[in-house]
Amino acid sequence: MTALTGPSADVLWATALRRWNAVCWLLFAAMAVGIATMARSRGSMFAALGLLGCVVLCYALLDRFPDNPVVRPHGYLTVLAVALGGLAHLRTSYAALFMVTLPHYWMFGRTPRISMGFLGLATASTLLGSWLQQGWTAEFLGETTVSTLIVVAVGVLIGLWAHSVVAQSSERARLIEELEQAQAELSAAHQRQGAADERERLAREIHDTLAQGFASIVVLAEAARAGLAADPARSAQQLRSIESTARENLTEARDLVASGGRPGQAATGSVAATLRRVLDRFTEDTGLAVDADLADLDCDQPTRIALLRCTQESLANVRKHARASTVGVVLARRPYGVELEITDDGAGFAVEESSGFGLDGMRKRLAELGGRLTITSSVGDGTRILATVPPAGGLEGAA
Incomplete structure:
Protein backbone atom coordinates (compact mmCIF):
# COMPACT_ATOMS: atom_id res chain seq x y z
CA MET A 1 0.00 0.00 0.00
CA GLN A 183 -1.23 3.18 7.20
CA ALA A 184 2.18 2.64 8.77
CA GLU A 185 0.62 0.97 11.81
CA LEU A 186 -1.60 -1.17 9.58
CA SER A 187 1.37 -2.18 7.44
CA ALA A 188 3.36 -3.10 10.54
CA ALA A 189 0.40 -5.09 11.89
CA HIS A 190 0.09 -6.94 8.55
CA GLN A 191 3.80 -7.71 8.63
CA ARG A 192 3.61 -8.99 12.19
CA GLN A 193 0.55 -11.08 11.40
CA GLY A 194 2.15 -12.41 8.23
CA ALA A 195 5.29 -13.37 10.15
CA ALA A 196 3.20 -15.06 12.85
CA ASP A 197 1.15 -16.95 10.25
CA GLU A 198 4.31 -18.03 8.46
CA ARG A 199 5.89 -19.26 11.70
CA GLU A 200 2.75 -21.19 12.53
CA ARG A 201 2.56 -22.71 9.06
CA LEU A 202 6.23 -23.69 9.13
CA ALA A 203 5.82 -25.20 12.60
CA ARG A 204 2.87 -27.22 11.32
CA GLU A 205 4.86 -28.50 8.35
CA ILE A 206 7.79 -29.49 10.58
CA HIS A 207 5.45 -31.19 13.04
CA ASP A 208 3.62 -33.11 10.34
CA THR A 209 6.80 -34.27 8.58
CA LEU A 210 10.10 -34.18 10.42
CA ALA A 211 8.75 -34.41 13.97
CA GLN A 212 6.52 -37.39 13.12
CA GLY A 213 9.41 -39.12 11.42
CA PHE A 214 11.71 -38.61 14.39
CA ALA A 215 9.00 -39.86 16.77
CA SER A 216 8.64 -42.99 14.63
CA ILE A 217 12.41 -43.51 14.68
CA VAL A 218 12.47 -43.27 18.49
CA VAL A 219 9.66 -45.81 18.88
CA LEU A 220 11.22 -48.22 16.38
CA ALA A 221 14.66 -47.88 17.98
CA GLU A 222 13.26 -48.66 21.43
CA ALA A 223 11.39 -51.69 20.07
CA ALA A 224 14.44 -52.94 18.17
CA ARG A 225 16.67 -52.63 21.22
CA ALA A 226 14.16 -54.48 23.40
CA GLY A 227 13.83 -57.36 20.91
CA LEU A 228 17.47 -57.87 19.96
CA ALA A 229 17.81 -61.04 22.04
CA ALA A 230 14.31 -62.50 21.76
CA ASP A 231 13.49 -61.73 18.09
CA PRO A 232 16.55 -60.70 16.06
CA ALA A 233 14.64 -60.94 12.77
CA ARG A 234 11.99 -58.52 14.02
CA SER A 235 14.66 -56.13 15.32
CA ALA A 236 16.42 -56.25 11.95
CA GLN A 237 13.16 -55.33 10.24
CA GLN A 238 12.71 -52.45 12.65
CA LEU A 239 16.23 -51.24 11.96
CA ARG A 240 15.45 -51.24 8.26
CA SER A 241 12.34 -49.21 9.02
CA ILE A 242 14.47 -46.77 11.00
CA GLU A 243 16.83 -46.40 8.06
CA SER A 244 13.94 -45.89 5.65
CA THR A 245 12.24 -43.35 7.93
CA ALA A 246 15.52 -41.45 8.40
CA ARG A 247 15.99 -41.26 4.63
CA GLU A 248 12.44 -40.01 4.21
CA ASN A 249 13.03 -37.39 6.89
CA LEU A 250 16.19 -36.27 5.13
CA THR A 251 14.25 -35.92 1.87
CA GLU A 252 11.49 -33.99 3.65
CA ALA A 253 14.07 -31.65 5.21
CA ARG A 254 15.70 -30.98 1.85
CA ASP A 255 12.32 -30.36 0.26
CA LEU A 256 11.39 -27.88 3.00
CA VAL A 257 14.67 -26.00 2.57
CA ALA A 258 14.42 -26.00 -1.23
CA SER A 259 10.82 -24.80 -1.21
CA GLY A 260 11.34 -22.13 1.44
CA GLY A 261 9.15 -23.97 3.91
CA ARG A 262 6.33 -24.60 1.47
CA PRO A 263 4.49 -27.93 1.79
CA GLY A 264 6.22 -30.90 0.19
CA GLN A 265 4.92 -32.38 -3.03
CA ALA A 266 2.92 -35.52 -2.40
CA ALA A 267 2.82 -38.09 -5.17
CA THR A 268 0.41 -37.18 -7.96
CA GLY A 269 -2.45 -39.37 -9.03
CA SER A 270 -4.74 -41.40 -6.79
CA VAL A 271 -4.78 -40.33 -3.16
CA ALA A 272 -5.79 -43.91 -2.28
CA ALA A 273 -2.43 -45.24 -3.49
CA THR A 274 -0.60 -42.65 -1.40
CA LEU A 275 -2.58 -43.51 1.73
CA ARG A 276 -2.15 -47.26 1.06
CA ARG A 277 1.63 -46.88 1.23
CA VAL A 278 1.35 -45.01 4.52
CA LEU A 279 -0.94 -47.68 6.00
CA ASP A 280 1.32 -50.52 4.85
CA ARG A 281 4.28 -48.82 6.48
CA PHE A 282 2.27 -48.31 9.68
CA THR A 283 1.31 -52.00 9.78
CA GLU A 284 4.90 -53.03 9.16
CA ASP A 285 6.22 -50.80 11.96
CA THR A 286 3.56 -51.49 14.60
CA GLY A 287 2.09 -54.90 13.75
CA LEU A 288 -1.43 -53.48 14.19
CA ALA A 289 -4.24 -54.66 11.94
CA VAL A 290 -5.52 -52.00 9.56
CA ASP A 291 -8.90 -52.33 7.86
CA ALA A 292 -8.80 -49.94 4.90
CA ASP A 293 -11.56 -49.07 2.43
CA LEU A 294 -10.04 -46.49 0.09
CA ALA A 295 -12.01 -45.19 -2.88
CA ASP A 296 -9.84 -44.52 -5.93
CA LEU A 297 -10.17 -40.71 -6.10
CA ASP A 298 -8.12 -38.12 -7.91
CA CYS A 299 -7.64 -34.94 -5.87
CA ASP A 300 -5.73 -31.76 -6.42
CA GLN A 301 -2.40 -31.29 -4.68
CA PRO A 302 -3.58 -29.27 -1.62
CA THR A 303 -6.36 -31.75 -0.90
CA ARG A 304 -4.02 -34.72 -1.34
CA ILE A 305 -1.48 -33.22 1.06
CA ALA A 306 -4.17 -32.37 3.64
CA LEU A 307 -5.58 -35.92 3.60
CA LEU A 308 -2.08 -37.39 3.77
CA ARG A 309 -1.09 -35.22 6.76
CA CYS A 310 -4.33 -36.00 8.56
CA THR A 311 -3.73 -39.73 8.07
CA GLN A 312 -0.11 -39.49 9.25
CA GLU A 313 -1.05 -37.45 12.34
CA SER A 314 -3.93 -39.78 13.26
CA LEU A 315 -1.78 -42.89 12.89
CA ALA A 316 1.00 -41.25 14.93
CA ASN A 317 -1.48 -40.57 17.73
CA VAL A 318 -2.68 -44.17 17.57
CA ARG A 319 0.88 -45.40 17.86
CA LYS A 320 1.80 -43.09 20.76
CA HIS A 321 -1.38 -42.92 22.82
CA ALA A 322 -4.23 -45.23 21.80
CA ARG A 323 -2.95 -48.70 22.75
CA ALA A 324 -5.29 -49.97 20.04
CA SER A 325 -5.42 -53.41 18.41
CA THR A 326 -7.15 -52.46 15.15
CA VAL A 327 -7.43 -49.35 13.02
CA GLY A 328 -10.04 -48.57 10.39
CA VAL A 329 -9.53 -46.13 7.50
CA VAL A 330 -12.26 -45.17 5.02
CA LEU A 331 -11.76 -42.78 2.12
CA ALA A 332 -14.93 -41.99 0.17
CA ARG A 333 -16.51 -39.43 -2.09
CA ARG A 334 -19.70 -37.93 -0.70
CA PRO A 335 -22.15 -35.41 -2.18
CA TYR A 336 -20.54 -32.74 0.00
CA GLY A 337 -16.94 -33.61 -0.97
CA VAL A 338 -14.16 -35.99 0.06
CA GLU A 339 -14.44 -37.75 3.41
CA LEU A 340 -11.63 -39.47 5.32
CA GLU A 341 -12.56 -41.45 8.45
CA ILE A 342 -9.97 -43.01 10.78
CA THR A 343 -11.09 -45.05 13.78
CA ASP A 344 -9.37 -47.14 16.43
CA ASP A 345 -10.46 -49.32 19.34
CA GLY A 346 -7.92 -47.85 21.73
CA ALA A 347 -8.07 -46.05 25.06
CA GLY A 348 -9.73 -42.89 23.75
CA PHE A 349 -9.47 -39.48 25.41
CA ALA A 350 -11.50 -36.49 26.52
CA VAL A 351 -11.76 -34.32 23.41
CA GLU A 352 -12.58 -31.12 25.33
CA GLU A 353 -9.36 -31.49 27.35
CA SER A 354 -7.11 -32.07 24.36
CA SER A 355 -4.63 -29.32 23.52
CA GLY A 356 -2.32 -31.15 21.15
CA PHE A 357 -0.58 -29.21 18.38
CA GLY A 358 -1.26 -31.99 15.88
CA LEU A 359 -5.05 -31.92 16.16
CA ASP A 360 -5.10 -28.14 15.97
CA GLY A 361 -2.82 -28.30 12.94
CA MET A 362 -5.20 -30.71 11.20
CA ARG A 363 -8.13 -28.38 11.86
CA LYS A 364 -6.33 -25.38 10.40
CA ARG A 365 -5.01 -27.29 7.41
CA LEU A 366 -8.52 -28.45 6.51
CA ALA A 367 -10.02 -25.03 7.23
CA GLU A 368 -7.69 -23.50 4.63
CA LEU A 369 -9.46 -25.70 2.06
CA GLY A 370 -12.92 -24.97 3.42
CA GLY A 371 -13.00 -28.36 5.13
CA ARG A 372 -13.71 -29.51 8.66
CA LEU A 373 -12.30 -31.92 11.26
CA THR A 374 -14.63 -33.77 13.60
CA ILE A 375 -13.23 -35.74 16.55
CA THR A 376 -15.38 -38.20 18.47
CA SER A 377 -13.86 -39.95 21.46
CA SER A 378 -14.24 -40.74 25.13
CA VAL A 379 -12.05 -42.50 27.63
CA GLY A 380 -12.13 -46.28 27.00
CA ASP A 381 -14.24 -46.10 23.82
CA GLY A 382 -11.68 -45.50 21.09
CA THR A 383 -11.44 -42.53 18.74
CA ARG A 384 -13.04 -41.48 15.48
CA ILE A 385 -11.38 -38.82 13.29
CA LEU A 386 -13.51 -37.50 10.41
CA ALA A 387 -11.96 -35.12 7.89
CA THR A 388 -14.10 -33.60 5.14
CA VAL A 389 -13.00 -31.45 2.22
CA PRO A 390 -15.67 -29.84 -0.01
CA PRO A 391 -15.52 -30.20 -3.81
CA ALA A 392 -14.12 -26.67 -4.05
CA GLY A 393 -11.10 -28.03 -2.22
CA GLY A 394 -10.05 -29.90 -5.34
CA LEU A 395 -12.01 -33.06 -6.16
CA GLU A 396 -11.17 -33.70 -9.80
CA GLY A 397 -13.12 -36.87 -10.39
CA ALA A 398 -13.09 -40.61 -9.94
CA ALA A 399 -11.12 -43.14 -11.91
Whole structure:
Protein backbone atom coordinates (compact mmCIF):
# COMPACT_ATOMS: atom_id res chain seq x y z
CA MET A 1 0.00 0.00 0.00
CA THR A 2 1.42 3.42 -0.98
CA ALA A 3 1.42 5.98 1.80
CA LEU A 4 -0.14 9.41 1.11
CA THR A 5 2.20 12.35 1.51
CA GLY A 6 1.49 16.00 2.18
CA PRO A 7 3.05 19.06 3.82
CA SER A 8 2.35 19.68 7.48
CA ALA A 9 0.83 22.92 8.72
CA ASP A 10 4.22 24.14 9.96
CA VAL A 11 5.80 23.53 6.55
CA LEU A 12 3.01 25.41 4.78
CA TRP A 13 3.35 28.27 7.22
CA ALA A 14 7.14 28.48 6.89
CA THR A 15 6.93 28.46 3.08
CA ALA A 16 4.35 31.25 2.99
CA LEU A 17 6.35 33.31 5.47
CA ARG A 18 9.58 33.03 3.49
CA ARG A 19 7.87 34.18 0.32
CA TRP A 20 6.21 37.14 1.99
CA ASN A 21 9.46 38.17 3.68
CA ALA A 22 11.11 38.67 0.31
CA VAL A 23 8.19 40.79 -0.89
CA CYS A 24 8.16 42.87 2.33
CA TRP A 25 11.83 43.81 2.10
CA LEU A 26 11.32 45.12 -1.43
CA LEU A 27 8.25 47.10 -0.36
CA PHE A 28 10.00 48.53 2.68
CA ALA A 29 12.86 49.69 0.46
CA ALA A 30 10.42 51.27 -1.98
CA MET A 31 8.65 53.07 0.88
CA ALA A 32 11.94 54.43 2.20
CA VAL A 33 12.69 55.86 -1.24
CA GLY A 34 9.19 57.32 -1.46
CA ILE A 35 9.48 58.97 1.96
CA ALA A 36 12.86 60.45 1.09
CA THR A 37 11.65 61.90 -2.20
CA MET A 38 8.14 63.05 -1.32
CA ALA A 39 8.45 64.29 2.28
CA ARG A 40 7.22 67.85 2.85
CA SER A 41 10.18 68.78 5.01
CA ARG A 42 13.46 67.38 6.19
CA GLY A 43 12.14 67.10 9.73
CA SER A 44 9.11 65.07 8.71
CA MET A 45 11.31 62.98 6.41
CA PHE A 46 13.68 62.04 9.24
CA ALA A 47 10.78 61.35 11.60
CA ALA A 48 9.04 59.17 9.02
CA LEU A 49 12.23 57.31 8.20
CA GLY A 50 12.80 56.79 11.91
CA LEU A 51 9.34 55.30 12.38
CA LEU A 52 9.81 53.10 9.30
CA GLY A 53 13.23 52.10 10.62
CA CYS A 54 11.68 50.95 13.93
CA VAL A 55 9.18 48.83 12.03
CA VAL A 56 11.89 47.37 9.79
CA LEU A 57 14.17 46.65 12.78
CA CYS A 58 11.43 44.82 14.69
CA TYR A 59 10.50 42.89 11.56
CA ALA A 60 14.15 41.96 10.95
CA LEU A 61 14.55 40.72 14.54
CA LEU A 62 11.36 38.70 14.23
CA ASP A 63 12.54 37.23 10.94
CA ARG A 64 16.04 36.46 12.28
CA PHE A 65 15.01 35.07 15.67
CA PRO A 66 11.54 33.51 15.18
CA ASP A 67 11.84 31.23 18.23
CA ASN A 68 13.35 33.79 20.63
CA PRO A 69 10.90 34.42 23.51
CA VAL A 70 12.11 38.05 23.78
CA VAL A 71 11.24 38.83 20.16
CA ARG A 72 7.50 38.27 20.05
CA PRO A 73 5.16 38.79 17.06
CA HIS A 74 2.71 40.74 19.22
CA GLY A 75 5.45 43.24 20.08
CA TYR A 76 6.13 43.81 16.39
CA LEU A 77 2.42 44.35 15.70
CA THR A 78 2.24 46.89 18.52
CA VAL A 79 5.22 48.83 17.14
CA LEU A 80 3.63 48.67 13.69
CA ALA A 81 0.35 50.11 14.98
CA VAL A 82 2.15 52.97 16.76
CA ALA A 83 4.27 53.69 13.68
CA LEU A 84 1.16 53.89 11.50
CA GLY A 85 -0.31 56.48 13.86
CA GLY A 86 2.93 58.48 13.74
CA LEU A 87 3.13 58.38 9.95
CA ALA A 88 -0.52 59.38 9.72
CA HIS A 89 0.20 62.35 11.98
CA LEU A 90 3.16 63.27 9.74
CA ARG A 91 0.99 62.68 6.68
CA THR A 92 3.81 60.62 5.13
CA SER A 93 3.12 57.29 3.39
CA TYR A 94 1.03 55.83 6.21
CA ALA A 95 -1.48 54.45 3.71
CA ALA A 96 1.25 52.62 1.80
CA LEU A 97 2.65 51.12 5.00
CA PHE A 98 -0.85 50.14 6.08
CA MET A 99 -1.47 48.24 2.84
CA VAL A 100 1.99 46.68 2.76
CA THR A 101 1.76 45.35 6.30
CA LEU A 102 -1.91 44.40 6.25
CA PRO A 103 -1.16 40.66 5.86
CA HIS A 104 1.15 40.76 8.92
CA TYR A 105 -1.81 41.02 11.29
CA TRP A 106 -3.06 37.69 10.02
CA MET A 107 0.35 36.07 9.70
CA PHE A 108 1.56 36.95 13.20
CA GLY A 109 -1.75 37.14 15.03
CA ARG A 110 -2.27 33.43 14.34
CA THR A 111 -5.93 33.50 15.49
CA PRO A 112 -8.74 35.62 13.99
CA ARG A 113 -9.52 37.23 17.34
CA ILE A 114 -5.92 38.40 17.95
CA SER A 115 -5.53 39.49 14.33
CA MET A 116 -8.74 41.53 14.48
CA GLY A 117 -7.61 43.09 17.75
CA PHE A 118 -4.30 44.34 16.39
CA LEU A 119 -5.93 45.44 13.14
CA GLY A 120 -8.41 47.46 15.20
CA LEU A 121 -5.53 48.95 17.18
CA ALA A 122 -3.75 49.95 13.97
CA THR A 123 -6.94 51.49 12.59
CA ALA A 124 -7.54 53.48 15.76
CA SER A 125 -3.92 54.62 15.84
CA THR A 126 -4.05 55.72 12.20
CA LEU A 127 -7.30 57.63 12.64
CA LEU A 128 -6.00 59.21 15.83
CA GLY A 129 -2.82 60.40 14.12
CA SER A 130 -4.83 61.81 11.23
CA TRP A 131 -7.26 63.54 13.58
CA LEU A 132 -4.42 65.11 15.54
CA GLN A 133 -3.04 66.46 12.26
CA GLN A 134 -6.28 67.45 10.50
CA GLY A 135 -8.83 67.92 13.27
CA TRP A 136 -12.54 67.51 12.60
CA THR A 137 -12.25 68.64 9.03
CA ALA A 138 -14.15 67.51 5.99
CA GLU A 139 -11.00 65.89 4.67
CA PHE A 140 -10.60 63.81 7.85
CA LEU A 141 -14.26 62.84 8.06
CA GLY A 142 -14.47 62.10 4.37
CA GLU A 143 -11.42 61.00 2.45
CA THR A 144 -9.16 59.90 5.34
CA THR A 145 -11.71 58.04 7.45
CA VAL A 146 -13.59 56.46 4.55
CA SER A 147 -10.45 55.31 2.71
CA THR A 148 -8.96 53.91 5.91
CA LEU A 149 -12.12 52.00 6.78
CA ILE A 150 -12.39 50.66 3.21
CA VAL A 151 -8.82 49.38 3.34
CA VAL A 152 -9.47 47.83 6.75
CA ALA A 153 -12.72 46.19 5.59
CA VAL A 154 -11.02 44.71 2.53
CA GLY A 155 -8.16 43.52 4.70
CA VAL A 156 -10.57 41.88 7.13
CA LEU A 157 -12.38 40.04 4.35
CA ILE A 158 -9.15 38.90 2.71
CA GLY A 159 -7.66 37.95 6.07
CA LEU A 160 -10.67 35.88 7.13
CA TRP A 161 -10.68 34.15 3.76
CA ALA A 162 -6.94 33.45 3.94
CA HIS A 163 -7.24 32.22 7.51
CA SER A 164 -10.00 29.85 6.43
CA VAL A 165 -7.86 28.52 3.59
CA VAL A 166 -4.87 28.01 5.91
CA ALA A 167 -7.08 26.33 8.49
CA GLN A 168 -8.44 23.96 5.86
CA SER A 169 -4.92 23.24 4.62
CA SER A 170 -3.77 22.59 8.18
CA GLU A 171 -6.70 20.27 8.76
CA ARG A 172 -5.95 18.40 5.53
CA ALA A 173 -2.30 18.16 6.50
CA ARG A 174 -3.28 16.82 9.93
CA LEU A 175 -5.64 14.27 8.41
CA ILE A 176 -2.98 13.20 5.90
CA GLU A 177 -0.46 12.82 8.71
CA GLU A 178 -2.92 10.74 10.73
CA LEU A 179 -3.69 8.64 7.66
CA GLU A 180 0.02 8.06 7.03
CA GLN A 181 0.47 7.00 10.64
CA ALA A 182 -2.55 4.68 10.44
CA GLN A 183 -1.23 3.18 7.20
CA ALA A 184 2.18 2.64 8.77
CA GLU A 185 0.62 0.97 11.81
CA LEU A 186 -1.60 -1.17 9.58
CA SER A 187 1.37 -2.18 7.44
CA ALA A 188 3.36 -3.10 10.54
CA ALA A 189 0.40 -5.09 11.89
CA HIS A 190 0.09 -6.94 8.55
CA GLN A 191 3.80 -7.71 8.63
CA ARG A 192 3.61 -8.99 12.19
CA GLN A 193 0.55 -11.08 11.40
CA GLY A 194 2.15 -12.41 8.23
CA ALA A 195 5.29 -13.37 10.15
CA ALA A 196 3.20 -15.06 12.85
CA ASP A 197 1.15 -16.95 10.25
CA GLU A 198 4.31 -18.03 8.46
CA ARG A 199 5.89 -19.26 11.70
CA GLU A 200 2.75 -21.19 12.53
CA ARG A 201 2.56 -22.71 9.06
CA LEU A 202 6.23 -23.69 9.13
CA ALA A 203 5.82 -25.20 12.60
CA ARG A 204 2.87 -27.22 11.32
CA GLU A 205 4.86 -28.50 8.35
CA ILE A 206 7.79 -29.49 10.58
CA HIS A 207 5.45 -31.19 13.04
CA ASP A 208 3.62 -33.11 10.34
CA THR A 209 6.80 -34.27 8.58
CA LEU A 210 10.10 -34.18 10.42
CA ALA A 211 8.75 -34.41 13.97
CA GLN A 212 6.52 -37.39 13.12
CA GLY A 213 9.41 -39.12 11.42
CA PHE A 214 11.71 -38.61 14.39
CA ALA A 215 9.00 -39.86 16.77
CA SER A 216 8.64 -42.99 14.63
CA ILE A 217 12.41 -43.51 14.68
CA VAL A 218 12.47 -43.27 18.49
CA VAL A 219 9.66 -45.81 18.88
CA LEU A 220 11.22 -48.22 16.38
CA ALA A 221 14.66 -47.88 17.98
CA GLU A 222 13.26 -48.66 21.43
CA ALA A 223 11.39 -51.69 20.07
CA ALA A 224 14.44 -52.94 18.17
CA ARG A 225 16.67 -52.63 21.22
CA ALA A 226 14.16 -54.48 23.40
CA GLY A 227 13.83 -57.36 20.91
CA LEU A 228 17.47 -57.87 19.96
CA ALA A 229 17.81 -61.04 22.04
CA ALA A 230 14.31 -62.50 21.76
CA ASP A 231 13.49 -61.73 18.09
CA PRO A 232 16.55 -60.70 16.06
CA ALA A 233 14.64 -60.94 12.77
CA ARG A 234 11.99 -58.52 14.02
CA SER A 235 14.66 -56.13 15.32
CA ALA A 236 16.42 -56.25 11.95
CA GLN A 237 13.16 -55.33 10.24
CA GLN A 238 12.71 -52.45 12.65
CA LEU A 239 16.23 -51.24 11.96
CA ARG A 240 15.45 -51.24 8.26
CA SER A 241 12.34 -49.21 9.02
CA ILE A 242 14.47 -46.77 11.00
CA GLU A 243 16.83 -46.40 8.06
CA SER A 244 13.94 -45.89 5.65
CA THR A 245 12.24 -43.35 7.93
CA ALA A 246 15.52 -41.45 8.40
CA ARG A 247 15.99 -41.26 4.63
CA GLU A 248 12.44 -40.01 4.21
CA ASN A 249 13.03 -37.39 6.89
CA LEU A 250 16.19 -36.27 5.13
CA THR A 251 14.25 -35.92 1.87
CA GLU A 252 11.49 -33.99 3.65
CA ALA A 253 14.07 -31.65 5.21
CA ARG A 254 15.70 -30.98 1.85
CA ASP A 255 12.32 -30.36 0.26
CA LEU A 256 11.39 -27.88 3.00
CA VAL A 257 14.67 -26.00 2.57
CA ALA A 258 14.42 -26.00 -1.23
CA SER A 259 10.82 -24.80 -1.21
CA GLY A 260 11.34 -22.13 1.44
CA GLY A 261 9.15 -23.97 3.91
CA ARG A 262 6.33 -24.60 1.47
CA PRO A 263 4.49 -27.93 1.79
CA GLY A 264 6.22 -30.90 0.19
CA GLN A 265 4.92 -32.38 -3.03
CA ALA A 266 2.92 -35.52 -2.40
CA ALA A 267 2.82 -38.09 -5.17
CA THR A 268 0.41 -37.18 -7.96
CA GLY A 269 -2.45 -39.37 -9.03
CA SER A 270 -4.74 -41.40 -6.79
CA VAL A 271 -4.78 -40.33 -3.16
CA ALA A 272 -5.79 -43.91 -2.28
CA ALA A 273 -2.43 -45.24 -3.49
CA THR A 274 -0.60 -42.65 -1.40
CA LEU A 275 -2.58 -43.51 1.73
CA ARG A 276 -2.15 -47.26 1.06
CA ARG A 277 1.63 -46.88 1.23
CA VAL A 278 1.35 -45.01 4.52
CA LEU A 279 -0.94 -47.68 6.00
CA ASP A 280 1.32 -50.52 4.85
CA ARG A 281 4.28 -48.82 6.48
CA PHE A 282 2.27 -48.31 9.68
CA THR A 283 1.31 -52.00 9.78
CA GLU A 284 4.90 -53.03 9.16
CA ASP A 285 6.22 -50.80 11.96
CA THR A 286 3.56 -51.49 14.60
CA GLY A 287 2.09 -54.90 13.75
CA LEU A 288 -1.43 -53.48 14.19
CA ALA A 289 -4.24 -54.66 11.94
CA VAL A 290 -5.52 -52.00 9.56
CA ASP A 291 -8.90 -52.33 7.86
CA ALA A 292 -8.80 -49.94 4.90
CA ASP A 293 -11.56 -49.07 2.43
CA LEU A 294 -10.04 -46.49 0.09
CA ALA A 295 -12.01 -45.19 -2.88
CA ASP A 296 -9.84 -44.52 -5.93
CA LEU A 297 -10.17 -40.71 -6.10
CA ASP A 298 -8.12 -38.12 -7.91
CA CYS A 299 -7.64 -34.94 -5.87
CA ASP A 300 -5.73 -31.76 -6.42
CA GLN A 301 -2.40 -31.29 -4.68
CA PRO A 302 -3.58 -29.27 -1.62
CA THR A 303 -6.36 -31.75 -0.90
CA ARG A 304 -4.02 -34.72 -1.34
CA ILE A 305 -1.48 -33.22 1.06
CA ALA A 306 -4.17 -32.37 3.64
CA LEU A 307 -5.58 -35.92 3.60
CA LEU A 308 -2.08 -37.39 3.77
CA ARG A 309 -1.09 -35.22 6.76
CA CYS A 310 -4.33 -36.00 8.56
CA THR A 311 -3.73 -39.73 8.07
CA GLN A 312 -0.11 -39.49 9.25
CA GLU A 313 -1.05 -37.45 12.34
CA SER A 314 -3.93 -39.78 13.26
CA LEU A 315 -1.78 -42.89 12.89
CA ALA A 316 1.00 -41.25 14.93
CA ASN A 317 -1.48 -40.57 17.73
CA VAL A 318 -2.68 -44.17 17.57
CA ARG A 319 0.88 -45.40 17.86
CA LYS A 320 1.80 -43.09 20.76
CA HIS A 321 -1.38 -42.92 22.82
CA ALA A 322 -4.23 -45.23 21.80
CA ARG A 323 -2.95 -48.70 22.75
CA ALA A 324 -5.29 -49.97 20.04
CA SER A 325 -5.42 -53.41 18.41
CA THR A 326 -7.15 -52.46 15.15
CA VAL A 327 -7.43 -49.35 13.02
CA GLY A 328 -10.04 -48.57 10.39
CA VAL A 329 -9.53 -46.13 7.50
CA VAL A 330 -12.26 -45.17 5.02
CA LEU A 331 -11.76 -42.78 2.12
CA ALA A 332 -14.93 -41.99 0.17
CA ARG A 333 -16.51 -39.43 -2.09
CA ARG A 334 -19.70 -37.93 -0.70
CA PRO A 335 -22.15 -35.41 -2.18
CA TYR A 336 -20.54 -32.74 0.00
CA GLY A 337 -16.94 -33.61 -0.97
CA VAL A 338 -14.16 -35.99 0.06
CA GLU A 339 -14.44 -37.75 3.41
CA LEU A 340 -11.63 -39.47 5.32
CA GLU A 341 -12.56 -41.45 8.45
CA ILE A 342 -9.97 -43.01 10.78
CA THR A 343 -11.09 -45.05 13.78
CA ASP A 344 -9.37 -47.14 16.43
CA ASP A 345 -10.46 -49.32 19.34
CA GLY A 346 -7.92 -47.85 21.73
CA ALA A 347 -8.07 -46.05 25.06
CA GLY A 348 -9.73 -42.89 23.75
CA PHE A 349 -9.47 -39.48 25.41
CA ALA A 350 -11.50 -36.49 26.52
CA VAL A 351 -11.76 -34.32 23.41
CA GLU A 352 -12.58 -31.12 25.33
CA GLU A 353 -9.36 -31.49 27.35
CA SER A 354 -7.11 -32.07 24.36
CA SER A 355 -4.63 -29.32 23.52
CA GLY A 356 -2.32 -31.15 21.15
CA PHE A 357 -0.58 -29.21 18.38
CA GLY A 358 -1.26 -31.99 15.88
CA LEU A 359 -5.05 -31.92 16.16
CA ASP A 360 -5.10 -28.14 15.97
CA GLY A 361 -2.82 -28.30 12.94
CA MET A 362 -5.20 -30.71 11.20
CA ARG A 363 -8.13 -28.38 11.86
CA LYS A 364 -6.33 -25.38 10.40
CA ARG A 365 -5.01 -27.29 7.41
CA LEU A 366 -8.52 -28.45 6.51
CA ALA A 367 -10.02 -25.03 7.23
CA GLU A 368 -7.69 -23.50 4.63
CA LEU A 369 -9.46 -25.70 2.06
CA GLY A 370 -12.92 -24.97 3.42
CA GLY A 371 -13.00 -28.36 5.13
CA ARG A 372 -13.71 -29.51 8.66
CA LEU A 373 -12.30 -31.92 11.26
CA THR A 374 -14.63 -33.77 13.60
CA ILE A 375 -13.23 -35.74 16.55
CA THR A 376 -15.38 -38.20 18.47
CA SER A 377 -13.86 -39.95 21.46
CA SER A 378 -14.24 -40.74 25.13
CA VAL A 379 -12.05 -42.50 27.63
CA GLY A 380 -12.13 -46.28 27.00
CA ASP A 381 -14.24 -46.10 23.82
CA GLY A 382 -11.68 -45.50 21.09
CA THR A 383 -11.44 -42.53 18.74
CA ARG A 384 -13.04 -41.48 15.48
CA ILE A 385 -11.38 -38.82 13.29
CA LEU A 386 -13.51 -37.50 10.41
CA ALA A 387 -11.96 -35.12 7.89
CA THR A 388 -14.10 -33.60 5.14
CA VAL A 389 -13.00 -31.45 2.22
CA PRO A 390 -15.67 -29.84 -0.01
CA PRO A 391 -15.52 -30.20 -3.81
CA ALA A 392 -14.12 -26.67 -4.05
CA GLY A 393 -11.10 -28.03 -2.22
CA GLY A 394 -10.05 -29.90 -5.34
CA LEU A 395 -12.01 -33.06 -6.16
CA GLU A 396 -11.17 -33.70 -9.80
CA GLY A 397 -13.12 -36.87 -10.39
CA ALA A 398 -13.09 -40.61 -9.94
CA ALA A 399 -11.12 -43.14 -11.91
